[in-house]
Amino acid sequence: MAITESTTALAKDQADNKLRIKVCGMKFAENIAEVAMLEPDFLGFIFVSSSSRYVADILDPRQLRALPLNIKRVGVFVNETSATILRLAGQYGLDLVQLHGEEKPEQCAELQATGLPVMKAFPVGETFDFATLMPYVSSCTYFLFDTKTDLRGGSGHTFDWSLLESYPLSIPYFLAGGIELSHLPKLQELQLPGLFAVDLNSRFETAPGLKNVDLLCEMLLALRNKPMN
């Protein structure tokens, strides 16, 4: 798919102004099929070998390619080469890649130029300097904000979401980091400019990569009709 087609297709997704939901860190075929029945907008797969959610040595790529088309497949990478990302994106039929390391704007641009949309993740500490985002504006379809910790991701910790109240850009973003069921009332009230999706991962697990389907079902049903902001 050419860059203009892929970004236009994703932009069309935003037309109804509904908050999107990504369930990340999926690993096991049966669990993936159960979670897919809940119809999240995005399912995420970790291609980082140091993660306990690493998927590449356990999941048959055909199972990922067989997911319903309305669920976008997101591959999560940390400081991986573009050649490897593109190879795995083709093999697993990824719709989008989430770059969770120190990837440069040039690499994001290189990947997007092939027609593969890029979501660049940024760690958020006690403060966040939005100027950090500027070099990435022309080379990313989405941003993702996750809690800054010693881990690369999947920490289970939240950050102060009110830091995003002054988000100054038009690029939509995913909110990540330790989101759990108890945050539901806060999420339902949340009004953040640019917020496009919430990302659910370790707080919905019974073991790394194994999601609690009942817990996710409760969260997805409650968030399904929430407007983005």
Ligand SMILES: O=C(O)c1ccccc1N[C@@H]1O[C@H](COP(=O)(O)O)[C@@H](O)[C@H]1O
């Ligand atoms: O989940 C992982 O193991 C992981 C490893 C390396 C990079 C990113 C990873 N996960 C991402 O982390 C965020 C937040 O997860 P959590 O809710 O705090 O568990 C999420 O976007 C995952 O995609």
